[in-house]
Amino acid sequence: MDGVDTARRMIDVAALAAHLAAHPHVTGKRDIDVACAALGLSQNSPGRPGDDAAAIPDGDGWQLMATEGFMNDFVASAPWFAGWCAVMVNMSDILAMGGRPTAVTNTLWAPDAATAQEILRGMKDASEAYGIPIVGGHTNLRTAQPQLAAAIWGRANALITSFDAQPGDVLIASADLRGAYAGDSSNFPAFLNAPHERLRGDMKILPALAEDGLVTAGKDISQGGIAGTALMLAECSGVAITIDATRIAPPDGDLTRWMTAFPSFGFLLTAKPENAAGVLSRFHQRDIGAVVIGSVSSGSALTLGEGSAHHLIWNHAAAPYLGLAPIKEPAHA
The missing domain is CATH 3.30.1330.10 (PurM-like, N-terminal domain)
Incomplete structure (x- = not known):
């Protein structure tokens, strides 16, 4: 067992879920709700806010x-x-x-x-x-x-949106791990001293995935890290997401830090299970890390799982996050 596996197994997943729910990188995205409410925007507005x-x-x-x-x-x-x-x-x-x-x-x-x-x-x-x-x-x-x-x-030519994750999809995390944290910050740059042609080649992966229809939804991993980005994706698509903590390999073994890190090239994507291997291979061919880290289901909870235990990070139906959940059609008698 390597050091990364050992560090992961020593994590108290319940405590980590509670930590993520209160982390400023995660809660900071709540500011978007304020702006959207003031402007009267929903995900049905032109340009589809939330993407x-x-x-x-x-x-x-x-x-x-x-x-x-x-x-x-x-x-x-x-x-x-x-x-x-x-x-x-x-x-x-x-x-x-x-x-x-x-x-x-x-x-x-x-x-x-x-x-x-x-x-x-x-x-x-x-x-x-x-x-x-x-x-x-x-x-x-x-x-x-x-x-x-x-x-x-x-x-x-073809879109990847935040609104189309479906129950039954798998959740894929990809990130270029050929880097290191910038000091004590959460920033994880992988571009320093990287050849320009490599960076430009990596930029072709996502458009090709969209045009080949291999992913159902996605977002780049932003300042909210894996946790905040997964929550935005769950709310915008109106689904529940479970993240399997045992599937994530932090570059330095520190899962707590990695869950809110901001990689310079990182994405969360959802895909049909039969397309997952094809998606992973696109990243692996360019030496970029990619792994299935979770699943999409019906509901509204973002949970952090470890085996059969699932620990709540956020329920976007009970506490709106971006305030950009799908607008439900009124029920008719």
Whole structure:
């Protein structure tokens, strides 16, 4: 038995489920509910809020739009990394939809040109690595602290959505594990020193899965980690998800940390059981980790399982998460 297996088996799964339910990376997604309620949005609104990117029908495909903003403290303490993430995180949202990125714009505030330069260098480096052009934005160098947001456009021939996971599907977690945590943070970059051609090749996996019809739903693993992302997926699809804690192999053996980690290339996908092997092979062929970690069923609970024991993390029917569950048709007599 290796060290990872030993560390996993020593975890108190019930305590971990309770820890995840209260973790700020998980509860932080509740802010989305506030915005959607104020704007009167549901998952039936144009662009289908709750997905990783807005999908606008366009001919025989879809135009995709997404945006990301970054915490001021993060931008100030890691300006180059924040700049890179402005491209990378947006790119992941497009890939998670089965799309191909088209272009990025940014919105940047900084107290001076020197501060802005390091942020922009990170964006430029990521743009070149992933082959996604930066086509404009907004810049202000007369503000007290650095702030950064970025938007992205893409196009999909076939969509992967957050709304189509079905009871009976399996849950697949994929992540590029050729990296390490960035200091004490939850960020797990796998792009540092990676060949550009490898990064660009990896970007082709998700669109191909969508076009080949091998997955039913999916999301990129965001700041909420595996736990928060699975909860968003469960609520948007109106289903229950059970995650098998014994199926997850954290890169450093720390399951508690990995469940809320933010990998630079990571996705949760659902698929019919007969398609699971085909999905896994697409990632394995590129040396990217992928494994079935759970199942989808009827209901509304996200649970963490270990053998026959299932421990509740969240019930999105009892306590809405994003507030973007499917709208049920009224019953008729």
